[in-house]
Amino acid sequence: xxxxxxxxxxxxxxxxxxxxxxxxxxxxxxxxxxxxxxxxxxxxxxxxxxxxxxxxxxxxxxxxxxxxxxxxxxxxxxxxxxxxxxxxxxxxxxxxxxxxxxxxxxxxxxxxxxxxxxxxxxxxxxxxxxxxxxxxxxxxxxxxxxxxxxxxxxxxxxxxxxxxxxxxxxxxxxxxxxxxxxxxxxxxxxxxxxxxxxxxxxxxxxxxxxxxxxxxxxxxxxxxxxxxxxxxxxxxxxxxxxxxxxxxxxxxxxxxxxxxxxxxxxxxxxxxxxxxxxxxxxxxxxxxxxxxxxxxxxxxxxxxxxxxxxxxxxxxxxxxxxxxxxxxxxxxxxxxxxxxxxxxxxxxxxxxxxxxxxxxxxxxxxxxxxxxxxxxxxxxxxxxxxxxxxxxxxxxxxxxxxxxxxxxxxxxxxxxxxxxxxxxxxxxxxxxxxxxxxxx
Amino acid sequence: xxxxxxxxxxxxxxxxxxxxxxxxxxxxxxxxxxxxxxxxxxxxxxxxxxxxxxxxxxxxxxxxxxxxxxxxxxxxxxxxxxxxxxxxxxxxxxxxxxxxxxxxxxxxxxxxxxxxxxxxxxxxxxxxxxxxxxxxxxxxxxxxxxxxxxxxxxxxxxxxxxxxxxxxxxxxxxxxxxxxxxxxxxxxxxxxxxxxxxxxxxxxxxxxxxxxxxxxxxxxxxxxxxxxxxxxxxxxxxxxxxxxxxxxxxxxxxxxxxxxxxxxxxxxxxxxxxxxxxxxxxxxxxxxxxxxxxxxxxxxxxxxxxxxxxxxxxxxxxxxxxxxxxxxxxxxxxxxxxxxxxxxxxxxxxxxxxxxxxxxxxxxxxxxxxxxxxxxxxxxxxxxxxxxxxxxxxxxxxxxxxxxxxxxxxxxxxxxxxxxxxxxxxxxxxxxxxxxxxxx
Numbered sequence: 001x002x003x004x005x006x007x008x009x010x011x012x013x014x015x016x017x018x019x020x021x022x023x024x025x026x027x028x029x030x031x032x033x034x035x036x037x038x039x040x041x042x043x044x045x046x047x048x049x050x051x052x053x054x055x056x057x058x059x060x061x062x063x064x065x066x067x068x069x070x071x072x073x074x075x076x077x078x079x080x081x082x083x084x085x086x087x088x089x090x091x092x093x094x095x096x097x098x099x100x101x102x103x104x105x106x107x108x109x110x111x112x113x114x115x116x117x118x119x120x121x122x123x124x125x126x127x128x129x130x131x132x133x134x135x136x137x138x139x140x141x142x143x144x145x146x147x148x149x150x151x152x153x154x155x156x157x158x159x160x161x162x163x164x165x166x167x168x169x170x171x172x173x174x175x176x177x178x179x180x181x182x183x184x185x186x187x188x189x190x191x192x193x194x195x196x197x198x199x200x201x202x203x204x205x206x207x208x209x210x211x212x213x214x215x216x217x218x219x220x221x222x223x224x225x226x227x228x229x230x231x232x233x234x235x236x237x238x239x240x241x242x243x244x245x246x247x248x249x250x251x252x253x254x255x256x257x258x259x260x261x262x263x264x265x266x267x268x269x270x271x272x273x274x275x276x277x278x279x280x281x282x283x284x285x286x287x288x289x290x291x292x293x294x295x296x297x298x299x300x301x302x303x304x305x306x307x308x309x310x311x312x313x314x315x316x317x318x319x320x321x322x323x324x325x326x327x328x329x330x331x332x333x334x335x336x337x338x339x340x341x342x343x344x345x346x347x348x349x350x351x352x353x354x355x356x357x358x359x360x361x362x363x364x365x366x367x368x369x370x371x372x373x374x375x376x377x378x379x380x381x382x383x384x385x386x387x388x389x390x391x392x393x394x395x396x397x398x399x400x401x402x403x404x405x406x407x408x409x410x411x412x413x414x415x416x417x418x419x420x421x422x423x424x425x426x427x428x429x430x431x432x433x434x435x436x437x438x439x440x
Numbered sequence: 441x442x443x444x445x446x447x448x449x450x451x452x453x454x455x456x457x458x459x460x461x462x463x464x465x466x467x468x469x470x471x472x473x474x475x476x477x478x479x480x481x482x483x484x485x486x487x488x489x490x491x492x493x494x495x496x497x498x499x500x501x502x503x504x505x506x507x508x509x510x511x512x513x514x515x516x517x518x519x520x521x522x523x524x525x526x527x528x529x530x531x532x533x534x535x536x537x538x539x540x541x542x543x544x545x546x547x548x549x550x551x552x553x554x555x556x557x558x559x560x561x562x563x564x565x566x567x568x569x570x571x572x573x574x575x576x577x578x579x580x581x582x583x584x585x586x587x588x589x590x591x592x593x594x595x596x597x598x599x600x601x602x603x604x605x606x607x608x609x610x611x612x613x614x615x616x617x618x619x620x621x622x623x624x625x626x627x628x629x630x631x632x633x634x635x636x637x638x639x640x641x642x643x644x645x646x647x648x649x650x651x652x653x654x655x656x657x658x659x660x661x662x663x664x665x666x667x668x669x670x671x672x673x674x675x676x677x678x679x680x681x682x683x684x685x686x687x688x689x690x691x692x693x694x695x696x697x698x699x700x701x702x703x704x705x706x707x708x709x710x711x712x713x714x715x716x717x718x719x720x721x722x723x724x725x726x727x728x729x730x731x732x733x734x735x736x737x738x739x740x741x742x743x744x745x746x747x748x749x750x751x752x753x754x755x756x757x758x759x760x761x762x763x764x765x766x767x768x769x770x771x772x773x774x775x776x777x778x779x780x781x782x783x784x785x786x787x788x789x790x791x792x793x794x795x796x797x798x799x800x801x802x803x804x805x806x807x808x809x810x811x812x813x814x815x816x817x818x819x820x821x822x823x824x825x826x827x828x829x830x831x832x833x834x835x836x837x838x839x840x841x842x843x844x845x846x847x848x849x850x851x852x853x854x855x856x857x858x859x860x861x862x863x864x865x866x867x868x869x870x871x872x873x874x875x876x877x878x879x880x
Contacts, residue, residue, distance in 0.1 A: 062506055101495055108506075281750075
């Protein structure tokens with residue numbers, strides 16, 4: 001590896017005014033302005049590391065402030081000194097003795113850790129001249145295991161078990177890569193059914209989706225039961241029975257309400273019910289799952305760390321594990337979650353959309369297929385068709401599949417002109433609309 | 441109630457340099473500077489509302505920033521408009537459509553909600569001319585229930601069950617108040633056994649504690665097993681077998697290690713083992729509890745919301761429910777937790793210490809005795825003997841018991857000169873020591 005030192009950390013508050021078009025609206029998140037706390041690791045070499053954590057607008061400044069603080073854990077260090085012990089680095093960043101109180105391992109500070117750790121992986125992969133998925137796939141099982149904090153998850157997955165999964169994942173990897181390069185990784189679209197969309201718009205978008213080759217469609221529910229069912233019937237009517245439909249309540253309901261409402265939607269034959277209740281309610285999800293069978297239960301985008309994922313798996317609470325690239329502390333923690341999901345036999349279908357989440361998670365799912373679960377059965381990556389134009393290497397979708405990214409890094413680099421235009425509050429898109437923001 | 445309008449919200453970053461003396465040190469929190477994001481609700485009346493959320497130094501600025509944002513939910517409003525529907529207020533503050541993403545209901549933003557909601561209760565109680573415990577005890581069961589968000593906890597505690605508990609709690613209340621006024625509320629001391637203290641200091645502090653009438657002593661563990669046992673033996677030697685000793689590992693261990701280490705300490709006959717592992721691990725605590733019986737398991741100070749407490753109770757994971765006055769969103773959410781603990785028959789022994797936590801939680805335990813569990817059996821409030829001199833109405837300890845506070849409000853008001861001297865980074869105690877802080 002080329003010797004390289006991180007000489008500075010630039011942090012940017014980046015906000016896209018998506019609420020102006022109801023994009024991203026659901027039963028709980030009614031007016032998101034897709035945003036990010038974005039960081040650039042400046043170096044004395046030829047490459048920079050980029051990372052972001054996804055937010056919804058107001059409050060992004062908190063993640064920005066946390067990220068500025070956490071910058072001290074990379075500032076002035078060589079990349080070598082970090083990647084030679086990735087778990088030690090993870091523990092430093094997440095375990096600052098005073099900062100840790102504000103979590104631990106959750107909320108604002110953990111979201112900020114996600115941006116920083118992901119930026120390190122971006123820099124690592126660029127320095128190695130590989131996309132992150134390939135860097136991971138080519139690391140030895142021992143190297144992967146040494147990047148993971150097993151402290152609180154060892155009762156569910158020991159380092160020895162992780163090694164065994166990863167060693168098994170080495171065999172046939174070239175064949176699986178050939179399949180991926182030919183077919184891509186299957187995706188589903190959430191763009192047809194945002195909460196703020198009219199019936200007509202949903203119908204039109206479903207038709208366009210079918211024409212574009214989509215086979216999996218997700219609809220936001222959690223409104224008036226009659227509306228939910230009517231909207232769901234439109235989707236089912238348009239996509240037919242051979243395509244799959246998922247519904248997403250975005251945490252709207254209590255346990256008993258979730259059971260009742262899910263059953264009311266059963267005629268739609270949803271492939272999964274997503275976020276039926278509080279993301280913290282492991283036992284609640286387990287009960288819902290038992291009572292709405294055979295409808296499958298999905299959650300994870302708000303699941304804040306590997307300890308929570310561990311319990312969702314231990315309790316038999318989920319049929320679908322929806323990892324998020326930023327909510328947990330970056331690649332390291334997601335490696336632990338991919339391995340636990342593989343051990344428990346639960347398919348990983350990452351949460352995406354927002355800003356940069358599609359760009360990030362494709363790498364994790366590709367690595368899951370190449371080196372962890374080694375299957376794409378019942379696995380799809382979320383896709384939302386917004387904001388990709390701002391990325392230097394945006395995801396590429398072909399007939400409902402992610403094409404495999406080939407450029408070095410984590411695909412998360414945003415174009416300099418976008419960083420400028422959408423920076424908050426001074427970017428050009430915000431200067432004229434400052435009245436729309438409700439910041440102090 | 442007198443008409444009163446909140447005209448402004450002042451927020452202060454307050455830090456005490458406690459790390460200079462190893463005060464508050466444990467196996468995980470090695471160098472805390474007890475701090476707070478502090479807010480003052482300015483009004484057009486004669487009283488102000490004060491509230492704080494406790495932090496450990498670095499990162500307090502994040503809670504300060506969040507609190508400044510949340511101020512908008514009270515700014516310009518009448519107190520009447522807030523307290524006439526306390527749950528609606530709770531939902532507004534915790535449910536801001538964009539801010540919520542940063543939790544939800546956890547971490548920095550939830551800590552900030554705690555400060556703001558507690559400040560409203562302080563203002564409410566002062567306006568009514570009562571301490572918070574009396575305000576609560578004199579509210580009708582229906583009023584208490586209307587302050588609680590049952591959305592995600594109704595499967596464990598319905599509003600009807602809560603009403604029944606509270607109605608039962610009305611009978612004999614005057615007798616219980618007489619007992620309290622005579623005896624005070626039992627407490628335990630954590631001041632004898634901080635991690636950074638020498639054996640000699642522990643021994644001396646135990647002797648002084650016995651002389652002062654303490655009967656319950658807590659020791660920090662989670663270091664080298666030999667050290668833990670030696671320190672524990674010193675405490676047991678000094679306090680004898682008729683007094684109670686608790687041990688606290690501050691989340692240091694994984695599940696299997698926690699079981700092994702707890703068993704190694706069993707000769708000390710600890711009354712409880714506190715925070716043996718990750719605060720998020722409900723199933724892990726349940727397993728530890730099963731395997732170390734009869735040693736009792738305690739946790740809660742890092743339990744971030746009522747959904748987590750619900751599951752700790754549902755899973756039979758705890759023998760002792762350690763509520764925190766700031767970690768969850770203030771009095772409202774703690775009412776839910778007190779009621780759930782009463783339903784499940786688990787004693788509440790609040791976490792305290794830090795800055796202002798003793799001042800706060802005495803009100804919650806007193807209300808628990810007067811109107812919820814109606815018993816003090818196996819219930820003690822934590823006490824730490826630091827920083828009380830900064831409060832206008834500090835807690836008063838008499839022979840190991842909290843004397844019942846009589847002044848109106850939530851006892852959380854800090855003296856103006858302390859607010860000035862310890863404000864960060866401009867207060868006099870910080871100006872000369874700025875090199876000790878590692879803030880950006």
